[in-house]
Amino acid sequence: MSEMFDAIVVGSGPSGSFAAKELTDQGLSVLMIEAGREVKPEDFVAPKRQSGRGVTMFDRAMATLGGRGVQARAAFYRPMLKQFYVSDRDNPYTTPSDAPYVWIRGRQGGGRSHVFGRMLLRWSDDDFRSQSRYGSGVDWPFDYAELAPYYEEVERLLELRGNRDGLTTLPDSVVASPAALTPAEESFRTAVETRWPERRVIAWRSMPHHSSRRMAPLRAAQASGRLTERYDRIVRRVLVENGRATGVEIVDSRSGTVETLHAGHVVICASPIETVRLLFNSADDTHKAGLANSSGELGRYFMDQLPMLGTGIYPEVKGWSVDESAPEDPFYGRSGGIFIPRFETADPAERGQFDFQGAVGRSPTGETDPSQLLFFGFGRMEPDPDNRVTLDPRRRDRWGIPVPHVRCRMGETDRARLQKQEATFIETVNGAGGEVEFVGSPNGRREWGRGAFPQSNAVSRALFRLFFQRVMVMGAAIHETGGARMGTDPANSVLNGWGQAWDVPNLWICDASAFPGSGVSGTTLTIMAQAVRACRRLAQTS
Numbered sequence: 001m002s003e004m005f006d007a008i009v010v011g012s013g014p015s016g017s018f019a020a021k022e023l024t025d026q027g028l029s030v031l032m033i034e035a036g037r038e039v040k041p042e043d044f045v046a047p048k049r050q051s052g053r054g055v056t057m058f059d060r061a062m063a064t065l066g067g068r069g070v071q072a073r074a075a076f077y078r079p080m081l082k083q084f085y086v087s088d089r090d091n092p093y094t095t096p097s098d099a100p101y102v103w104i105r106g107r108q109g110g111g112r113s114h115v116f117g118r119m120l121l122r123w124s125d126d127d128f129r130s131q132s133r134y135g136s137g138v139d140w141p142f143d144y145a146e147l148a149p150y151y152e153e154v155e156r157l158l159e160l161r162g163n164r165d166g167l168t169t170l171p172d173s174v175v176a177s178p179a180a181l182t183p184a185e186e187s188f189r190t191a192v193e194t195r196w197p198e199r200r201v202i203a204w205r206s207m208p209h210h211s212s213r214r215m216a217p218l219r220a221a222q223a224s225g226r227l228t229e230r231y232d233r234i235v236r237r238v239l240v241e242n243g244r245a246t247g248v249e250i251v252d253s254r255s256g257t258v259e260t261l262h263a264g265h266v267v268i269c270a271s272p273i274e275t276v277r278l279l280f281n282s283a284d285d286t287h288k289a290g291l292a293n294s295s296g297e298l299g300r301y302f303m304d305q306l307p308m309l310g311t312g313i314y315p316e317v318k319g320w321s322v323d324e325s326a327p328e329d330p331f332y333g334r335s336g337g338i339f340i341p342r343f344e345t346a347d348p349a350e351r352g353q354f355d356f357q358g359a360v361g362r363s364p365t366g367e368t369d370p371s372q373l374l375f376f377g378f379g380r381m382e383p384d385p386d387n388r389v390t391l392d393p394r395r396r397d398r399w400g401i402p403v404p405h406v407r408c409r410m411g412e413t414d415r416a417r418l419q420k421q422e423a424t425f426i427e428t429v430n431g432a433g434g435e436v437e438f439v440g441s442p443n444g445r446r447e448w449g450r451g452a453f454p455q456s457n458a459v460s461r462a463l464f465r466l467f468f469q470r471v472m473v474m475g476a477a478i479h480e481t482g483g484a485r486m487g488t489d490p491a492n493s494v495l496n497g498w499g500q501a502w503d504v505p506n507l508w509i510c511d512a513s514a515f516p517g518s519g520v521s522g523t524t525l526t527i528m529a530q531a532v533r534a535c536r537r538l539a540q541t542s
Helices: 014-025 057-065 079-084 130-134 144-158 183-195 216-223 272-281 412-431 458-471 524-541
Strands: 004-010 030-033 227-230 233-241 244-252 258-268 306-318 338-340 354-360 370-379 388-396 402-407 435-441 444-447 507-509
Touching: 004 014, 004 244, 014 030, 014 216, 014 258, 014 524, 030 258, 057 079, 057 458, 144 216, 144 524, 183 306, 183 338, 183 354, 183 370, 183 412, 216 227, 233 258, 233 272, 258 272, 258 524, 272 388, 272 402, 306 354, 306 412, 354 412, 370 412, 412 435, 444 458, 507 524
Parallel strands: 004 030, 004 258, 030 227, 258 507
Antiparallel strands: 233 244, 244 258, 306 370, 306 435, 338 354, 354 370, 388 402, 435 444
16 A cells, blocks of 8 residues: 555544544544454344343353453353454463453454443543542543543534433533433432432433444544545554654454555554554664653553442342333344442542442343342552553464563552442442342452342353352453553653653554543543544644
8 A cells, every 4th residue: 555644543443433533524534454354234133042141151161162262251241242352362462370361352343342331421530630639540631621522522423322410420421312210220229319319320321323333433534535444454563763653564464464554643542452562562773662662651550440240139129121211223232221420429538439330120030020230340440550561572463463461460459449349339239228149359259148140050150150250350341541641741651641652743542541540430431532632633733
């Protein structure tokens, strides 16, 4: 390909899609490179046998035999989505023997947008100013007010479902349609907020599916006529001359052919681990420690949110119901649920550094049986320079590229926070009239009453207990951040406050590797908003 583009975007997931849209909106010619294949309509054919929402040990075993042993450890793995997970045989990675990390990922057009819960939440200055507010974590180089207009642009384009909740700890989004709770969730909300007025319970704010299976920003970029897409191409190096990126070196994942592509700017949206891996693999005689690594901080301060799974029953309401406010989808079904944000207190120190996302009364059960509840908790992880991504010098992937080595170990503060997170979940559910039957996290698992997944058979439950600690490790939240963090000083950060590399001014990082902190709520909306902000700056300074 001899054409010279204004910008190359590496990755086609949520950040890459918004980067492509913003750059084409600004009149730039863009080449988007995706390591995986282009998705097809046949990828979204509803399966004849619907997998249950229980342990699904058989489905996980089959995925493991098929080369997706790590991917099968995703907490909510479903075989109907197996085509959206990578082959772990082709794409290995390593971890310390005493600090396992589960890296759940996909390589295809749209990235992980095909498998995430589609819940999109804003962050607040509880996240961007955690050092100032809590005396822990780190302050970002910008605050909520700076990012708020970009949040709004993203939300308007995606036409979110949700409500105006009026919370200071979780700023409202611009929504196109309302979201409802089930009768069980309404009852649960009343019970929780009556006993603890500061613990608010709200409906999900989520992005609806589109029949094209492509995200709105990518559709807009394609319609501009300024976007070129290349699939099944792995970017293995960013090329630099005279202090500036000149393009990328790619490998055709099918033929192994190596090619060089050129552009005025390189925008990396590959996800944190892949982005750090690419920068280290782009080392040259000038950047011997890795590209954009004059500070020595590349790969450091890698984080994921603290994961916790909790299940049980809510006897106050029997049976289950369908949320008719959620649009039906022939492949994914209906989405929606309940969310408990950081507590709504005047003193940030009392707000808690965790939240809970789940559902009550949405899982099929008998009409006279108690409604079922399931929650996943997310806690803020403290940034630690020793938690890092490096290259493993002894292993390579199918295409001969060094694989990443990931260290992501909880510290004492993280473990204490996770214990409090679990205790708060148990107190909230049981205090509202529910019954917690199972809680599990990297700190271990506990069961009461019927225990975990009572609807599953005895063999599946036994296997679940046996393998649980291989599933619920760091990485299970799938909200990884850091590794190429932004800052105000090139001596201790990789990027400036816009996401621009200090060392290579036409190299931009627009995924969550740029994040200085892990936050509490889901990362995706903030990734999208920051991608728009960064790429608008790129276009303005070109």
